[in-house]
Amino acid sequence: MIYKRLLHACLLISLVCCASFAQAKLEIVITEGVNNARPIGVVPFRWNGDTVLPENISDVITNNLLRSGKFNPIAMSEMPQFPTRDDEINYDAWAAQGIDTILVGNIEDSGAGQYEVSFELVDILKAQNTGGQAQSLQNGQLVSRSDHIVESRKKIINASDFRQYAHIISDIVYESLTGERGAFLTRIAYVIVRDRNTNDLPYQLVIADYDGANETRLLSSPEPLMSPSWSPDGNKIAYVSFENKKSQIFIQDIYTTQRQMITDFPGINGSPIFSPDGKKLAMVLSKDGNPEIYVMDLASRQLERITRNRAIDTEPSWSPDGKSLIFSSERGGKPQIYQVNLDTKRSRRLTFEGEMNLGAAITPDNQNLVVVNRTQGDYHIARQNLQNGNMLVLTRTYLDESPSIAPNGSMIIYSTMHEGEQVLSLVSLDGRFKALLPAADGQVKSPSWSPFLL
Numbered sequence: 001m002i003y004k005r006l007l008h009a010c011l012l013i014s015l016v017c018c019a020s021f022a023q024a025k026l027e028i029v030i031t032e033g034v035n036n037a038r039p040i041g042v043v044p045f046r047w048n049g050d051t052v053l054p055e056n057i058s059d060v061i062t063n064n065l066l067r068s069g070k071f072n073p074i075a076m077s078e079m080p081q082f083p084t085r086d087d088e089i090n091y092d093a094w095a096a097q098g099i100d101t102i103l104v105g106n107i108e109d110s111g112a113g114q115y116e117v118s119f120e121l122v123d124i125l126k127a128q129n130t131g132g133q134a135q136s137l138q139n140g141q142l143v144s145r146s147d148h149i150v151e152s153r154k155k156i157i158n159a160s161d162f163r164q165y166a167h168i169i170s171d172i173v174y175e176s177l178t179g180e181r182g183a184f185l186t187r188i189a190y191v192i193v194r195d196r197n198t199n200d201l202p203y204q205l206v207i208a209d210y211d212g213a214n215e216t217r218l219l220s221s222p223e224p225l226m227s228p229s230w231s232p233d234g235n236k237i238a239y240v241s242f243e244n245k246k247s248q249i250f251i252q253d254i255y256t257t258q259r260q261m262i263t264d265f266p267g268i269n270g271s272p273i274f275s276p277d278g279k280k281l282a283m284v285l286s287k288d289g290n291p292e293i294y295v296m297d298l299a300s301r302q303l304e305r306i307t308r309n310r311a312i313d314t315e316p317s318w319s320p321d322g323k324s325l326i327f328s329s330e331r332g333g334k335p336q337i338y339q340v341n342l343d344t345k346r347s348r349r350l351t352f353e354g355e356m357n358l359g360a361a362i363t364p365d366n367q368n369l370v371v372v373n374r375t376q377g378d379y380h381i382a383r384q385n386l387q388n389g390n391m392l393v394l395t396r397t398y399l400d401e402s403p404s405i406a407p408n409g410s411m412i413i414y415s416t417m418h419e420g421e422q423v424l425s426l427v428s429l430d431g432r433f434k435a436l437l438p439a440a441d442g443q444v445k446s447p448s449w450s451p452f453l454l
């Protein structure tokens with residue numbers, strides 16, 4: 001089941017290649033949080049051929065698991081051996097290295113530009129206890145079984161599918177060992193701002209794999225682009241453009257690159273975000289005076305005004321069930337986070353700690369609120385428990401903004417300042433793992449993590 005739904009996503013991702021390629025590739029630089037992660041062995045997959053493979057599958061898997069913040073793959077130099085199948089594994093040797101799980105694999109040339117990739121995820125400790133084999137009684141007979149093999153798969157793929165399939169294997173490993181769905185086969189959208197003195201189209205809306213690979217430019221503009229937001233099916237992005245010297249909301253198909261203007265009202269048209277079912281778009285409009293929260297039915301284009309207050313209401317985000325919106329408001333003085341019930345239109349304040357809180361989103365499990373918290377003048381990413389109200393500051397960077405949560409709720413991507421440059425950064429929901437994603441050329445901001453790509 002895991003394998004089938006993730007493989008289907010590869011077909012969707014491959015369609016993006018029709019768009020223009022960006023130039024400022026992101027590269028994840030881990031800054032802390034690996035040493036306390038779970039050790040695992042990702043043994044280099046054996047290639048039985050003479051040509052150079054399109055991608056090193058085991059390297060991609062290793063980097064994925066490392067960047068998850070939950071695994072610490074052992075270095076090749078420390079591996080006691082290099083098996084490719086379970087029956088080649090010396091369980092005692094791996095256990096002596098403190099490794100309780102390893103991934104082994106093999107790649108065969110299937111001809112016509114295709115490759116057969118097989119892999120096994122092996123529980124070393126269980127294999128030690130059973131001697132590699134166990135027996136069960138079936139229909140009155142003893143039948144050998146391999147309970148220590150957590151997952152075992154075989155698939156024929158094309159040369160262009162190596163990286164995507166590595167993400168699929170990574171998701172299988174992650175879910176098998178954590179019980180939580182992996183988010184390696186996802187994408188991020190963001191805005192790159194290049195040197196305006198040397199570039200006529202300095203603002204670029206870009207999408208890439210979650211790790212910064214396969215960057216694709218969707219749009220270049222002489223004027224600012226802001227607030228990209230994914231549709232729940234992963235096919236479209238809503239964003240704000242100032243191309244026409246005023247703010248307008250667009251929705252763009254990431255495969256065809258065709259787009260539609262959604263709003264062109266006088267004043268502010270901002271912060272678009274799709275509802276969980278994809279049928280509505282929440283946004284900020286000031287066409288009736290103050291910036292207020294509105295919801296548009298995308299089929300009929302009918303607008304519903306959600307908030308009515310003299311203060312500024314902005315930055316809407318949907319609850320996972322789609323029945324309420326959270327938003328930033330100055331109605332209590334300085335910005336804080338409020339939640340409004342879409343049926344009753346009644347609002348309640350959610351945040352109280354710190355000088356202000358803004359840019360909030362609820363985690364997919366509906367347990368936590370991720371916010372930008374300002375305390376003593378610094379802006380940090382923080383997490384507030386929605387049950388008891390306890391807040392935990394997750395970052396030590398400053399001027400953090402625009403947090404976006406991975407669809408499995410394990411990681412947050414956000415924009416921050418690093419050595420005078422605006423870059424993207426990652427932090428795990430528990431705050432232990434941190435990484436930077438600087439661009440080679442340009443300032444990077446407004447990240448948005450895609451849904452699972454099914």
